[in-house]
Amino acid sequence: MAGWTTHEGRAVHLPQDNVDTDQLIPARFMSTPRVQGYGDFLLHDMRRDDAGVLRPDFPLNGPEPASILIAGRNFGSGSSREAAVYALVDAGFRAVIAPGFGDIFAANAINNGLLPARLGEREVAALVAELGDGGAPLCIDLGNREIQVAGQVFGFDLDEVWRTKLIKGWDDIDLTLQHAARIASFRDRRVADTVWVLPDD
């Protein structure tokens, strides 16, 4: 996974709270192999009518592609399905800005290079106001944890560890394997100290 520090792109606003991961990708698409791409599944049932035709008035269905999503409270709540993040990433999104995120969704986002930027509700409203008709590009700076739009600067919250991971594009498995010796000794001690800890069938 490639790291990134700054990103400039167009934003769309989805003014709804509690957009859960069942909305982000309905379960019926989740057996698809990732290589086929998950972008078309993003918010599938909200974006399309019963006949599968894109609703022209839905925020994500405008003619211009967007790479930043501005959302409501508790975005990505519910199911742990990482496919919700795949759908956003495969549809070209690099960041979601919201007042809060589901804990599992946020961790999944970081693991796929997608920024979950936390911004207070008032700041989100002010940011949306600055967008005007949606033409103004946003610039996200992970280094300073800032979002710039139309000359205004908004500071966002992001866990320091997560910021570093996004910038460096780290793969956790490689990092962890550097600690292999400590892991092995922890395992040996745990098994020795706690006789019942291994499954005993």
Added chain:
Amino acid sequence: MLLHLSLWTFMCIFMEKPSTLLDKLWGAHEILRREDGTSLLWVDRHLVHEGSHHAFAKLAARGQKVAEPRLTFAVTDHYAPTRQRDRITDPDIARMIETLEGNARTHGLETFGLSDPRQGIVHVIGPEQGLTLPGLQINCGDSHTSTHGAFGALAFGIGATEVAHVLATQTVWQRKPAAMRITFEGALAPGVTAKDMALGWIARLGAGGAQGHAVEYAGPAVEALSMEGRMTLCNLSIEGGARFGMVAPDEVTFDYIKGRPFAPKASDWERAVDGWRTLRTDAGADFAREVIIDAADIAPTLTWGTSPEQAIGIDAVLPAPGSLGAGKAAAAEAAYDYMGLTPGQPIKGTPVDQVFLGSCTNGRIEDLRAAAAVLRGRRAQVPGLVSPGSALVKQQAEAEGLDLVFRDAGLEWAASGCSMCVGMNGDLVAPGKRCASSTNRNFRGRQGRGARTHLMSPAMVAAAAVTGALSDLREVMQERV
């Protein structure tokens, strides 16, 4: 000298900061903590299911093997057909199941596959098999992994990248959540269950109300719950935003575990229980957040909207969107539109089209008994599906004759799996249809596109089946007397 030493020891114990259950569980699994505060935790049990295919693909791409096959267990549940298992007609479903069972064979994992007599929903069979024990750290690529916290385990749901990480290293990186305690004082009224306790606190604190926290459930009303009830309570933690839910283990816990296939053997039993008894929050331990609820105030509760926080007592009227507090009116209006309901009307009496009994939330034997107690000798007014949480729950229910109660009532008695809770196996609610459901999520489209889900306890589902409408089970039971 001796006196001096013991005084010193006493001082150390006395002065030591009191710990929460979370502190104790975390401390026992923390291999290391980075400067930035993130912990590397040892994983005692890793449960995988069909949805873990992305993680196995990542592992294969790295050319790695499962680090601890003996601690990794594969379960077929999300796509498990509940009917005609011997000939799966949907090629996607067949492929998902074969992919999991193939990956399990490749890596030499103990498998609870589709044809295994122990098959069932991962969060039902973990405890049922004695894989879930107090003091363990348990992960699964499923948000309802918090269920296992009912045993005083550290248990949380993870995403596919994290599943791959656990497969490769048997560890997981996690920042310690803030500790939160929800204390249920007093006792539940008759007909009120753990499901109502959970929906009750989520309605009060919101679907994101416990974000960033690990919730410990405590108090007399929690201690009075069976293990099944505690599992229901912990299971729904994620619906209030908490990745972790937990209950301190006690005699109820130990009695449940004793003799289960993977539980500690007799020779280790006493030692195990001695250790488990220390797994409780010390007096005076600090919680970042404390919530106290009087259990007697909780009514049979059900959801009316499309978020678990949109829940009310069965006696209540559907709330006006404007009354729900800042920023919640628009969501309520959208939910009413989707659900086909009108604010200001009583929720009781709303006709339902069908019912569903099952899921990792309420698919255990106690749940089936509670529903059967309402249905016994009665006919359901609407169709419905009953999918026991595991094949062993099904077997037990049949031994007790519960299957006949459901069948005689006109409900379908099916095999076990996640079934109509998530619809991945094709058990779906049709568009616009209203379903009284013992499951965990009333999200838009969760049970099928356009499906209208009302979450409630199994007994309330049974009451809805008997009357064909959302009903107060206390009144339905009263008619029996």
